[in-house]
Amino acid sequence: MASVFHRAQLAVPVAFILILGCVLPLAVLLVFSVFEVDLDAFTLVPAFSGQSWAQMFVNPVFAFLIGKSVVSGAGTALLAALIGYPIAVSMTRLPVLWKGIGSIVLLTPLYTGEIVRIYAWRVVLGSEGLVNAALKWLSVIDEPLKFLLFSPFTTHLVLLYNNLPFMVLAIWISAELIDKRLIEAARDLGARPIDAFFKVILPLTTPGLAVGVFTVFALAAGDMMTPSLLGGTSGATPMAMIYNLFGTAFDWPLASALSLSLLVVLFAFATGFVTILLRFDGARAVFRRGAR
Amino acid sequence: MTELTRRNTMKLMSAALVAGVSFSSLPRKAFSAGTITVLNWQGYGTDEKWSVEAFAAKTGITVVHDYYSSESEMLTKLRTNPGAYDLVILNAARCAQAVAEDLLQPIDFSKVPNASTVDETLRANPNFSKDGKGYAVPWVWGMTSLAIREGMTVPDSYAVLADPAYKGRVAMDDDAIINVGVGALMSGQDINDPKDLAAVTAALKSIKPNVKLLWSTEDQWNKSFAAKEFDLSLFWSGGSVRSKRVSKLPVQFVVPKEGGVGWVDGLGIPSSAPNPEGALAFINWMIDPTFYVEWATKIGAPASSNSAALSALPADDLTRLVHKTEYLKTTSFVSGIPDDRREAFNNIWQEVKAFYAE
Numbered sequence: 107m108a109s110v111f112h113r114a115q116l117a118v119p120v121a122f123i124l125i126l127g128c129v130l131p132l133a134v135l136l137v138f139s140v141f142e143v144d145l146d147a148f149t150l151v152p153a154f155s156g157q158s159w160a161q162m163f164v165n166p167v168f169a170f171l172i173g174k175s176v177v178s179g180a181g182t183a184l185l186a187a188l189i190g191y192p193i194a195v196s197m198t199r200l201p202v203l204w205k206g207i208g209s210i211v212l213l214t215p216l217y218t219g220e221i222v223r224i225y226a227w228r229v230v231l232g233s234e235g236l237v238n239a240a241l242k243w244l245s246v247i248d249e250p251l252k253f254l255l256f257s258p259f260t261t262h263l264v265l266l267y268n269n270l271p272f273m274v275l276a277i278w279i280s281a282e283l284i285d286k287r288l289i290e291a292a293r294d295l296g297a298r299p300i301d302a303f304f305k306v307i308l309p310l311t312t313p314g315l316a317v318g319v320f321t322v323f324a325l326a327a328g329d330m331m332t333p334s335l336l337g338g339t340s341g342a343t344p345m346a347m348i349y350n351l352f353g354t355a356f357d358w359p360l361a362s363a364l365s366l367s368l369l370v371v372l373f374a375f376a377t378g379f380v381t382i383l384l385r386f387d388g389a390r391a392v393f394r395r396g397a398r
Numbered sequence: 399m400t401e402l403t404r405r406n407t408m409k410l411m412s413a414a415l416v417a418g419v420s421f422s423s424l425p426r427k428a429f430s431a432g433t434i435t436v437l438n439w440q441g442y443g444t445d446e447k448w449s450v451e452a453f454a455a456k457t458g459i460t461v462v463h464d465y466y467s468s469e470s471e472m473l474t475k476l477r478t479n480p481g482a483y484d485l486v487i488l489n490a491a492r493c494a495q496a497v498a499e500d501l502l503q504p505i506d507f508s509k510v511p512n513a514s515t516v517d518e519t520l521r522a523n524p525n526f527s528k529d530g531k532g533y534a535v536p537w538v539w540g541m542t543s544l545a546i547r548e549g550m551t552v553p554d555s556y557a558v559l560a561d562p563a564y565k566g567r568v569a570m571d572d573d574a575i576i577n578v579g580v581g582a583l584m585s586g587q588d589i590n591d592p593k594d595l596a597a598v599t600a601a602l603k604s605i606k607p608n609v610k611l612l613w614s615t616e617d618q619w620n621k622s623f624a625a626k627e628f629d630l631s632l633f634w635s636g637g638s639v640r641s642k643r644v645s646k647l648p649v650q651f652v653v654p655k656e657g658g659v660g661w662v663d664g665l666g667i668p669s670s671a672p673n674p675e676g677a678l679a680f681i682n683w684m685i686d687p688t689f690y691v692e693w694a695t696k697i698g699a700p701a702s703s704n705s706a707a708l709s710a711l712p713a714d715d716l717t718r719l720v721h722k723t724e725y726l727k728t729t730s731f732v733s734g735i736p737d738d739r740r741e742a743f744n745n746i747w748q749e750v751k752a753f754y755a756e
Binding site for chain 1 (some may be wrong): 470566573574606609610611612614618621625626627737740741744745748749751752754755756
């Protein structure tokens, strides 16, 4: 007789992969965070020391960097939502062929490596880059605009550029699933386009918006390469510090404590954003419909 | 007598296989008097094919290599493989530690004739000696100091890093030890043991308005300098030579009155070396002007510790021009730094970086 699989049994392989790839490494980090370091022998000394965790609360540098990361991620997610939402919704109205072209245009930048994109931006925004050269040629400026490269402006511009496709895709998929008859019904009942948007389209696309916000926030807040290579002195991030602590400084306990602190804070904020978004009635309706 | 059954044959074959695998996985030992095993970074002078062949032709000694990818790995290999290596290349900052752990044996300088012209400042480096005995022969050296765009006023002090004339035109090396060293020099202190860490922090923070970027790789430095993103920077002496020679960048390396933050690599013989005589002969070859001129001009090398070798370079050679022997008088060389101090240096640099980012 064929054995009957329960839902729980079907989840075993996924659970196994999650434990192996996620829970186990985090457990290792937790263990490392209470170890001590012998720099002479370049070894980790097993000990139950709270020194690294104390640093998280005592040293203001860590709080500053984690806070900076949260602000950077939230700012990028907000801008991506504001810019990406109209793009995604308008893409649903395109003919099939143009939808295909639109998705290619949207995804093509992701096929080039991150380093390639970063150096391309340096060519565009540098002191002798395309933007400054064009502005000089148009006699708008005499001296190159210094803020264009190696500044917070550069970092946020490139973070937005890199992560916008994820926001657009998430909202677009959500918008495509809306039953067009609901919008027609709203219009028939006398709703103005703006009312139809706020009462029908926006609530029904909040799950996509939530996914987009979660994804973009996580990617932007956790990016090390962009701030390091384009941010100049503003490029200090917790990730860069973790990289340094695991590498040159050989302070694995502190690196582990910082990694876990960052993870907890970012996860808390991301979950908070998504929870707020999913409190919309429309979002609940979508999930109820999906559960049936 | 054991019967030669199929099972016993399999046991014998398995034992032979295990023994073979175990033997082959050991670091290659110098089994004959005509072989030495060198432990070094890969592609760092000692393993140049032409050089090894020339040395073998001259002495009959074959040079075999094993490599490390970090200084911690190098120390671990020395500790855990006694008798495996005849020669090790190690930084002065790590040498004192190796000597303290009895991992190196004293050098018989009478058997290294070329050592007679090794610069006295480098030979006197306290990290290379203990109780009046030398445990490593200084091999090559370099330093971090100021690099400025050609045609600009040549600075004579690190104070220029805080000069308002360079607002937003300075690049710093993203390295804690180097920056704390420069901060120490700016505040008139010893780079290896600055007593007033607050003064070091203040000195580094004072240059905030001028700092445009922090670089961590030579390629990053070259690209940003070529794009005219900065004019003044902390940079490596060897890096400035490569930037000028290979990338044709208009860079001038300057050592101010406070001196550079220097490093020096030495050639040491492990205490359990099977062939110390062969190692001494190879050390002599490594600081020989014949080898050095070829290495420096054809491949590119740091500055030789042997002033005779450095002088043998063409008069207009960039390596020679950048690494003037008089700089050694003012250069402060990085030593082994104790755990607590290293941690303090890292904390200072992280604090300064966060301050720059505000």
